[in-house]
Amino acid sequence: MVVAIIFFDRPDLLSGALENIRLFPVSRLHAVSDGPRADDAASRERVDLCRRMIKKFSKEQPTIFHYSTRNLGCQQRILSGLDEVFRLDDQAVILEDDIRYSESFVRYCQTGLQAFREVHDVGSICGKAFPGFGKVTQSLVCRSI
Numbered sequence: 001m002v003v004a005i006i007f008f009d010r011p012d013l014l015s016g017a018l019e020n021i022r023l024f025p026v027s028r029l030h031a032v033s034d035g036p037r038a039d040d041a042a043s044r045e046r047v048d049l050c051r052r053m054i055k056k057f058s059k060e061q062p063t064i065f066h067y068s069t070r071n072l073g074c075q076q077r078i079l080s081g082l083d084e085v086f087r088l089d090d091q092a093v094i095l096e097d098d099i100r101y102s103e104s105f106v107r108y109c110q111t112g113l114q115a116f117r118e119v120h121d122v123g124s125i126c127g128k129a130f131p132g133f134g135k136v137t138q139s140l141v142c143r144s145i
Helices: 011-021 043-060 074-088 104-113
Strands: 003-008 028-033 061-068 093-096
Touching: 003 011, 003 043, 003 074, 003 104, 011 093, 028 043, 028 093, 043 061, 074 104
Parallel strands: 003 028, 003 093, 028 061
Antiparallel strands: none
16 A cells, blocks of 8 residues: 655654554555645755654655755645655545544555556545444445545
8 A cells, every 4th residue: 555644843743643553554655744844944854854853754655755945834734745645645644743543543554445446536535533423333435426
């Protein structure tokens, strides 16, 4: 499974996300990062630390680095980073550094990517857990047009 992790300058959150990614059977990891904020030495330090963390993690599986040299802002960097990811792979699980994933979410992603691989009017598969909602006992698939 191809996985893309989107991160910026929060090493504490990235550390947890990298541990969580180990739940996934990753065949290739795309690491997408915005550049540090201009004239902000603390931001540069945090971005550099996050990138070193990814470099160390990359020894565990093939990793492609999509790093911006300048700060594009959250929206623009996510969009441009995903463009880079999908130039190389036609499917990917997109993860963010500040969200944690369960093993059931991993299975959900695998099943969804396989089930809808040839369904060309499906552009994305999303998952969400609502805190306090309790355990979901059946699959729910919603399709919007």
